[in-house]
Amino acid sequence: MTTTAIIFVIFILAVAAATFFVLKRALKMAIRAAIVALILLIAIVGSASLWWFSTDNAPVKNPPASKKSR
Numbered sequence: 255m256t257t258t259a260i261i262f263v264i265f266i267l268a269v270a271a272a273t274f275f276v277l278k279r280a281l282k283m284a285i286r287a288a289i290v291a292l293i294l295l296i297a298i299v300g301s302a303s304l305w306w307f308s309t310d311n312a313p314v315k316n317p318p319a320s321k322k323s324r
Contacts, residue, residue, distance in 0.1 A: 259304040266297030 270293040277286045 256305060256308065259301040259308070262304060263297050263301045266293060266300065270294055270297070 270290050273293060274286060274290050277289065
């Protein structure tokens, strides 16, 4: 689940960077920075929740008993 959290952060960082450059000419710097900060906050909260609620210690299942071949 840690890998999922890392991939999620990288994806959201890419979205934040793309949003920053798309809005570069459309909005003033303060509004643009606020939007990017909101996206980064979502990335931090999302990855922290994925990491916190991950179930990496799931019980290990034993392999099925093999039959002897004749």
